Amino acid sequence: MYFDWNVVTYAAPLLAHGVVMTLQVSAVAAVLGLLLGLAAGLASLSNSVLLRGVIRLYVEFIRGTPLLIQIFLVFFALPVIGIRLPEFWAGVVALALNAGAYIAEVVRGTVGSIEKGQSEAGLSIGMTRRATLMWVLLPQAWRPMVPALTNDLITLTKNSSLLSVISVYELTRAGQAIIATHFAPFEIFLLLALYYWALISALAYVSRRIERALPSW
Amino acid sequence: MVTRPVLVEARGISKSFGARNVLQSVDLSVHEGETVVIIGASGSGKTTFLRCLNRLETPDAGTVRIADVTIGQRADGRPADERELANQRRLFGFVFQRFNLFPHLTAAQNVALGPRRVLGIPRAQAEARAVQELTRLGLADHVNKRPGQLSGGQQQRVAIARALAMDPRVILFDEPTSALDPELVQEVLDAMRALAAEGMTMVVVTHEMRFARQVADRVVFMADGRIAEEGPPETLFGAPRDERLQRFLRHLEPQRDL
Ligand SMILES: Nc1ncnc2c1ncn2[C@@H]1O[C@H](COP(=O)(O)OP(=O)(O)O)[C@@H](O)[C@H]1O
């Protein structure tokens, strides 16, 4: 088997540019996805039947459709109703909408798994359900949420490779461009895999540090 | 005691879980400053009754009045919304069998949370009051510890302080010593005894018969979701009429400390 080391040494620094873009698009999408997921997760625990229904629909839709289609919908369908986003932002929106649905489920599940006596204690001192959620349940949910949230953010980062289809010049797209000119798909895809692996490992490491730094009782 | 006004009045409280009728039209009046002890076999509906009083459980039928408030109703007779109900609920303090302290907060923060988030009292002021309540319960050295660092008896006293900090009109205790190691029971009972002596109105579900004899103004025996017998402790323990009560007391006899 022939392995072209030259193309690897040539491509490695070029791909660094793609890594930066992958990091940027993933980081912005992660922040938005976390905010969206937190809001949607809390809303799905609210009293409002309407709000819960809307969130349910959103989550089911995201979970029931391929991310690739969601990306195309944001990129090609939104302009039809007058919202035209540049590739980067279309990518961010698609990834954030996608991750937000999964994160909402994590928030709902974790907060919901906190012992019933806790919310009853909150109610017994005159708190509303909402106040109980904010001051009693949510503070206890952060730490148990971290592992599941980490999974979702890892998935988000890996999913960012799909943004290559709408020409976001992230890692995968950068690799494809090199393949197109140098015809070394094996070497480049292997290199891409290693880059992603390193990124994800770093993310997992940071998450473990965060989990350990969060208080437990 | 007889001349004291009625503070809490439960009328016709019924509650079913599925096909099981747990409470069947229970009536109970509690007078200002009175300590009512509820006894009864496990499963007779004592916990459910207490929870119906402060609406942790919604009764299927019946009304609960406390002072001039009907729980679940606004002054104009329309149904109370959630915020209103929360305000009404805090007229009752509630002490849970398993404490239900907030594990992420210190003792002082546990006690101050209600005053801060419900009454809007500034943090410094709420925590000062919390320290005061904790000190009164003999916990001055523990104000900055989390529940996980406290013994069961200390935790339950923090829970009592948490209830007190909301200035409730009456405190409901659901078997407050049942989850405790035997050697920790007394400190909690002593705290409750002191509260009763200070004139706090209390409804106490307990299996501590000595406490019932010594502290209760009135003892209520529940069986099968009804009040089977009630009266002053001397009468209820000395000359029980209901056959189920007689059996209940006989079963307790061996473990009763006199
Ligand atoms: N949330 C609930 N759902 C179904 N059954 C319940 C619930 N709460 C209590 N029960 C049942 O109601 C009965 C009375 O319970 P409880 O009020 O806890 O009695 P006690 O406190 O006297 O032991 C029991 O048979 C119990 O299983």
Ligand SMILES: [Mg+2]
């Ligand atoms: Mg009980």
